[in-house]
Amino acid sequence: MIVCHVRGHRVRAEELDEHARATWLSRLDARAKLVGVIVFVVVSALLRDLSLVLASLALSISFAAMSRIPATHLARAYLGALPFMVIASVSVFLFGGLENGLAMLARTSSCVLALLVLASGTDTFDLFAGLRRLRVPALVTTLLMLTYKYILMMSEELSRMTVARKARGFAGGRSLFDARGMKVVSYTAGMVFVRSADRADRAFDALTARGFDREMMPWRRSRIAAPELSFLAWFVAVSAILMMLQLGVAI
Amino acid sequence: MHIPDGLMDPSVALVGWGEFLAAIAIALFFAGKAVREKDLPRIAVLCAGIFVAQMLNFPVGGGTTGHLIGGMLFALMAGPVIAMVGMTVILLIQALMFGDGGITAFGLNAVNMAVIAPLSGWGVYTLIMKVLQHGTPEPKASGLSKAEGVAVMAGAWASVFLAASACAAELAVSYAVSGGTYGIAGAVSIPAMLGYHAIIGIGEAVITVGVVAYVSMAAPGAFVKHEAPKPAEGWRKVASSKVVQATAAVLVVFALCLPLYFMYSSEGADGLEKTMEDSGVTEGEAVLTSPFSYGEDYFAALFAGMLGFVVVALSAIGLLTVIRSRKVRTEQA
Numbered sequence: 184m185i186v187c188h189v190r191g192h193r194v195r196a197e198e199l200d201e202h203a204r205a206t207w208l209s210r211l212d213a214r215a216k217l218v219g220v221i222v223f224v225v226v227s228a229l230l231r232d233l234s235l236v237l238a239s240l241a242l243s244i245s246f247a248a249m250s251r252i253p254a255t256h257l258a259r260a261y262l263g264a265l266p267f268m269v270i271a272s273v274s275v276f277l278f279g280g281l282e283n284g285l286a287m288l289a290r291t292s293s294c295v296l297a298l299l300v301l302a303s304g305t306d307t308f309d310l311f312a313g314l315r316r317l318r319v320p321a322l323v324t325t326l327l328m329l330t331y332k333y334i335l336m337m338s339e340e341l342s343r344m345t346v347a348r349k350a351r352g353f354a355g356g357r358s359l360f361d362a363r364g365m366k367v368v369s370y371t372a373g374m375v376f377v378r379s380a381d382r383a384d385r386a387f388d389a390l391t392a393r394g395f396d397r398e399m400m401p402w403r404r405s406r407i408a409a410p411e412l413s414f415l416a417w418f419v420a421v422s423a424i425l426m427m428l429q430l431g432v433a434i
Numbered sequence: 435m436h437i438p439d440g441l442m443d444p445s446v447a448l449v450g451w452g453e454f455l456a457a458i459a460i461a462l463f464f465a466g467k468a469v470r471e472k473d474l475p476r477i478a479v480l481c482a483g484i485f486v487a488q489m490l491n492f493p494v495g496g497g498t499t500g501h502l503i504g505g506m507l508f509a510l511m512a513g514p515v516i517a518m519v520g521m522t523v524i525l526l527i528q529a530l531m532f533g534d535g536g537i538t539a540f541g542l543n544a545v546n547m548a549v550i551a552p553l554s555g556w557g558v559y560t561l562i563m564k565v566l567q568h569g570t571p572e573p574k575a576s577g578l579s580k581a582e583g584v585a586v587m588a589g590a591w592a593s594v595f596l597a598a599s600a601c602a603a604e605l606a607v608s609y610a611v612s613g614g615t616y617g618i619a620g621a622v623s624i625p626a627m628l629g630y631h632a633i634i635g636i637g638e639a640v641i642t643v644g645v646v647a648y649v650s651m652a653a654p655g656a657f658v659k660h661e662a663p664k665p666a667e668g669w670r671k672v673a674s675s676k677v678v679q680a681t682a683a684v685l686v687v688f689a690l691c692l693p694l695y696f697m698y699s700s701e702g703a704d705g706l707e708k709t710m711e712d713s714g715v716t717e718g719e720a721v722l723t724s725p726f727s728y729g730e731d732y733f734a735a736l737f738a739g740m741l742g743f744v745v746v747a748l749s750a751i752g753l754l755t756v757i758r759s760r761k762v763r764t765e766q767a
Contacts, residue, residue: 224439338486372641
């Protein structure tokens with residue numbers, strides 16, 4: 184069983200893409216999803232008025248609910264992103280008052296939630312292939328794909344190293360001033376790099392043997408059809424309304 | 435250090451995107467030439483490894499923990515140009531898959547961690563190596579020499595510290611520009627970020643030097659360790675260009691003179707204002723309120739000044755190009 188640490192949580196490899204099957208969201212073309220959600224996120228980040236920020240948060244939450252991705256999964260991922268948001272909000276609260284602080288928390292939450300739903304509701308390969316079809320350079324998308332695959336591989340290697348280290352009685356590395364401990368920790372990291380490099384070459388050969396190429400064009404391509412257009416139209420319309428209300432309120 | 439969506443003032447985020455796109459376009463151009471098909475898995479391993487390393491927290495003291503940025507490590511193992519592309523890939527995965535760092539703030543995050551961190555680390559490293567080795571690098575079969583160790587540690591520390599300074603300055607500028615709706619006040623963000631990251635930098639330095647020492651000992655050929663930047667020729671051309679030298683000189687002089695501005699700016703109005711005051715003319719309501727201000731502290735003002743310089747320089751170049759193309763067309767006609 185492959186276990187990896189994602190944002191401090193132990194996640195099995197299958198779980199990462201588990202929710203990206205069999206929902207209406209996963210069947211949509213990745214390009215439409217990317218464009219729609221990113222438009223919404225950009226507009227949400229621009230909102231200043233508290234009631235509008237809350238409205239965008241409500242929209243994000245309802246998007247999450249409609250996507251049928253388990254709430255526990257989203258909540259865990261959201262908690263991982265929370266600390267920096269809270270620090271920022273508290274600091275805004277101290278300097279700019281309660282309303283600004285609340286708006287900051289709600290605004291960041293709304294954006295993070297929408298992105299998490301997009302990521303959890305899309306097969307990873309589809310997501311990156313969608314980016315490629317949106318003209319992101321091939322070097323970047325190929326590296327994205329390979330990196331994502333290798334993250335699991337390296338976490339596995341790392342946990343094996345940690346077990347080996349423990350088995351030899353190592354218990355240091357708790358403090359920055361424990362020079363010996365830090366040396367062992369950084370040597371472990373180096374060892375993970377060296378060992379993974381060999382495995383990576385083999386994995387890449389296996390991928391190319393199965394027809395993976397740098398262009399990352401999937402064999403079965405989805406098209407932009409009525410469902411995609413309505414998804415896109417809904418997000419663009421909602422974003423446009425929020426933006427117009429924001430401009431209207433500000434004047 | 436991952437800035438989420440909605441924390442930065444939109445204008446600052448937009449500037450960040452502009453800077454990021456310019457930098458990544460250059461990096462992709464050079465990386466596209468340098469990368470061969472069989473290098474791809476090695477580079478991806480580095481990306482994955484640094485992603486994993488960023489998830490490992492080490493204690494800083496006072497109950498807080500820090501994590502690696504890894505820009506310096508990447509630059510040492512694959513060269514600075516590829517490091518810029520690779521760090522961008524890591525940040526993209528974090529932003530898209532894990533909600534760590536926002537979409538609107540992605541430009542700023544990438545400028546801090548994918549451009550400033552690897553480039554400054556690499557720059558400090560090469561500088562120290564040059565000074566310590568007097569220009570005659572002795573290639574060692576394996577392992578790190580003392581000089582290399584010092585250079586790597588200094589580079590790693592500088593990469594974290596400079597990236598954090600940039601982040602703090604962006605927060606301060608956001609606060610100043612938006613009047614408190616966005617960002618964190620410079621009085622808080624700058625000392626907090628710098629103090630915190632001066633310590634995190636030590637951790638980064640220790641871990642980076644350890645990893646590099648191990649890799650160069652165990653598998654010297656596993657990564658492209660001391661790749662001299664491929665486009666050295668092109669870079670020298672750029673560096674020797676009069677325009678670039680003049681730009682650098684102007685910016686350095688500006689940065690050095692800025693403290694004087696803060697010392698003397700409070701007293702006295704400038705000539706025009708003094709004259710207006712004397713003659714009893716008051717300034718009318720401004721027709722256009724600028725979205726930018728000159729900032730209230732050193733970093734904010736430095737950022738605003740650089741921004742102004744770049745905008746002016748770009749528009750001047752654009753104007754000159756238009757004029758030149760007109761001239762060519764009329765000559766042809």
